[in-house]
Amino acid sequence: xxxxxxxxxxxxxxxxxxxxAHTPKQDRSRATRQRLLEAxxxxxxxxxxxxxTVSVVxxxxxxxxxxxxxxxxxxxxxxxxxxxxxxxxxxAALRALPGQGRAEVVAALVDLYTGPLFRAALQLxxxxxxxxxxxxxxxxxxxxxxRETHRIAVELLGADESRPGARETVQGLLDMARxxxxxxxxxxxxxxxxxxxxxxxxxxxxxxx
Numbered sequence: 001x002x003x004x005x006x007x008x009x010x011x012x013x014x015x016x017x018x019x020x021a022h023t024p025k026q027d028r029s030r031a032t033r034q035r036l037l038e039a040x041x042x043x044x045x046x047x048x049x050x051x052x053t054v055s056v057v058x059x060x061x062x063x064x065x066x067x068x069x070x071x072x073x074x075x076x077x078x079x080x081x082x083x084x085x086x087x088x089x090x091x092a093a094l095r096a097l098p099g100q101g102r103a104e105v106v107a108a109l110v111d112l113y114t115g116p117l118f119r120a121a122l123q124l125x126x127x128x129x130x131x132x133x134x135x136x137x138x139x140x141x142x143x144x145x146x147r148e149t150h151r152i153a154v155e156l157l158g159a160d161e162s163r164p165g166a167r168e169t170v171q172g173l174l175d176m177a178r179x180x181x182x183x184x185x186x187x188x189x190x191x192x193x194x195x196x197x198x199x200x201x202x203x204x205x206x207x208x209x
Contacts, residue, residue, distance in 0.1 A: 040079060049123055076133045083138050106201040106204055114180055157208060160209075
């Protein structure tokens with residue numbers, strides 16, 4: 001967004017220096033908000049909902065509790081913001097996946113589901129199951145991310161969903177990736193996962209033709 005340029009010397013609009021004087025403060029505010037959201041996601045991934053209080057998040061972000069409450073007055077506000085942040089970051093990560101061969105796409109999708117963003121999302125799901133104020137927002141955003149994930153997977157895999165079984169093949173791949181993400185919470189069995197991914201890549205190739 002650019003600064004307003006007066007149409008004539010006699011214009012009564014404030015000159016650009018007035019706006020620029022406020023920009024550093026606004027930038028600092030945005031940076032603080034970003035740090036809080038990133039800290040909230042990291043705390044959820046590492047400590048779960050019970051261990052992720054506003055004070056813990058504020059300390060991790062390097063800001064005071066008062067500064068945290070200025071941006072997010074309640075714990076629910078903070079973690080609702082974290083829900084949105086995680087959803088946006090997961091969507092961005094999906095959109096950034098390079099167009100490669102199908103085996104590479106399968107592996108990249110699994111990597112997303114076994115990474116820290118998915119781990120944080122899982123903690124949000126658990127929290128939402130017990131927190132009525134979070135549940136509608138988490139449900140809404142997960143539905144949106146799910147639709148976008150499927151659409152991007154179809155595009156990257158070059159799937160023709162008019163073919164019988166093609167849609168189910170893509171959805172099965174995503175369900176498998178989500179299952180590996182859940183298993184990864186307990187143990188990092190990289191070697192076994194690599195064999196599963198290789199088998200699924202072959203199944204996807206066969207299923208999509």
